[in-house]
Structure formats: structure tokens, C-alpha cells
Amino acid sequence: MQLIIPNWTGVPANVGAFATLRHGGVSQGPYDDGNGGGGLNLGAHVDDAASAVAQNRALLDVVLPASPLWLTQVHGRQVVDAGAVDGAAAVEADAAIATRPGAVCAIQTADCLPVLFADVDGRAVGAAHAGWRGLQGGVLQNTAARMRAAGAGQIVAWLGAAIGPDSFEVGADVLQAFVDAVPTGDADSAARLAQIQACFVAIPQRPGKYLADIYQLARIALREAGVTQVYGGGLCTVNDRNCYSYRRDRVTGRMASLIWLK
Structure with missing residues (x-):
């Protein structure tokens, strides 16, 4: 084992x-x-x-x-x-x-x-x-x-x-779900939104598809x-x-x- x-x-x-x-x-x-x-x-x-x-x-x-x-x-x-x-x-x-x-x-x-x-x-x-x-x-x-x-x-x-972030292909719906979960109206909202969006890299050859970094998304959640x-x-x-x-x-x-x- x-x-x-x-x-x-x-x-x-x-x-x-x-x-x-x-x-x-x-x-x-x-x-x-x-x-x-x-x-x-x-x-x-x-x-x-x-x-x-x-x-x-x-x-x-x-x-x-x-x-x-x-x-x-x-x-x-x-x-x-x-x-x-x-x-x-x-x-x-x-x-x-x-x-x-x-x-x-x-x-x-x-x-x-x-x-x-x-x-x-x-x-x-x-x-x-x-x-x-x-x-x-x-x-x-x-x-x-x-x-x-x-x-x-x-x-x-x-x-x-x-x-890993080179293999985790997701659709725009996944990115939008994380974006929608960001609280609005406080001083940290814009920074949090930018951090979340940075975890998704658009795939040029596949419109509407992204490579997501699940590790970085977890670090953001843990920091919160x-x-x-x-x-x-x-x-x-x-x-x-x-x-x-x-x-x-x-x-x-x-x-x-x-x-x-x-």
C-alpha cells in the first residue's frame, strides 16, 4: 500500500x-x-x-x-x-x-x-x-x-x-457560479471577485471553456x-x-x- x-x-x-x-x-x-x-x-x-x-x-x-x-x-x-x-x-x-x-x-x-x-x-x-x-x-x-x-x-x-489547473476544463456556468457567490456591497468585494476570476483561464480554441485552478479556489475559501x-x-x-x-x-x-x- x-x-x-x-x-x-x-x-x-x-x-x-x-x-x-x-x-x-x-x-x-x-x-x-x-x-x-x-x-x-x-x-x-x-x-x-x-x-x-x-x-x-x-x-x-x-x-x-x-x-x-x-x-x-x-x-x-x-x-x-x-x-x-x-x-x-x-x-x-x-x-x-x-x-x-x-x-x-x-x-x-x-x-x-x-x-x-x-x-x-x-x-x-x-x-x-x-x-x-x-x-x-x-x-x-x-x-x-x-x-x-x-x-x-x-x-x-x-x-x-x-x-490540476492544466486539466480541469469547465464551462462558463462554473465561472458564473463562483462570481455570483461573491458578496456585493463591501470594501473587499472587488478584490475577491478579481481573485476568483484569476482562477479561470479562457481556452482560446474553445469559446466558453476555461481551465480552472481548484487549488487556488480552495486557498481563497480557506483564507475566508x-x-x-x-x-x-x-x-x-x-x-x-x-x-x-x-x-x-x-x-x-x-x-x-x-x-x-x-
């Missing part, structure tokens, strides 16, 4: 975190490791064999303090407490926090941006699934706010593997949430075949980004 360990500073020793890649499991054929070996697909909703997903999740459990809370992600802004819900239930949410040691927050992705959060005093952690809809809807701000309501003070964040220490970013799921990518392959598996308190 190949893992990405967040390279961040200021995170206390009682925080555990990592993200998976596609290697080290038992899934076959488009869910494999990209080289014909077993893939570590952790998504139960992508038509992979249920037995393979169960075996992959069991392999993951070996290196975790407990089985993660697997969310039913819907590209929204709902945040739940991983230590306060029944892990066997289908929970619709796109972010989770934890304040109880051993409760594991997990986010599945295959191009959308996973964001991990940690309180520098080790009181709370969180994980969010940030596709463009979640970013536009405020899922990162909601996660930070929920952590602070649970006792967190200064928060740092880590951006995991996601579709008072999270200024942001690490990671830059690993493109489309270009790196160690990653599952829906945009590249369409039928593919899901990786996980996980965080917990020890």
Missing part, C-alpha cells in the same frame, strides 16, 4: 493523517493499480466487485485506529461529527470532523480536492470533499467553523491530490475561513497514473484521505 503523508508543520503528534493512492489492493480491471496489479479502490459506488472493496477497506483498517466513517458524498456543504454518528448508517455529507480520539474522518476522491484540517492544539481534526460545487457552496468554510465550534483554535490545512497556513497542492490526478482519475478514465476507483486524533 502506497500512502501520501501530509507534509505540514504545526500539527501536533496526536494527529494521524494520510492519503491513499491506487496501489496495494485487490481490485481488478479498470479499478486496478494501472499496471495490471491489484488496485486499492475504496469506493463502494463505482461498480467494482463488492468483495474487492470490502477487502481493500479491511486492508486499510489495519493501519487505522478504527474503521473510518464512509460518507455518502453529494457535492454539498454538510459537515458531520465522525465520532457521533453510526458508522454503519448511510450518512449524506461532504465533510466530517472529529474531537474524540480514534474516530476517523475519511473523504473519497478521484479528481475532486480532498482537504484535511488540524487544530494546532490537537483538539479537533476534519476532512472535506471539495469539488467545484462544494467549494462554491462553502464546504471548506463550514468545516473550519464546525471545528471551531467544537473547540479548535488555530487551524492548518493540507490539500491532497486533485485535478481564517485558515492561512495551507500546505500541499500540486499533485494532479489526471497526469499522475498512480492516482485514480474520473476525468481521465471515466470508469475508475476512489482514493481516500483520512485524519484522526490519537
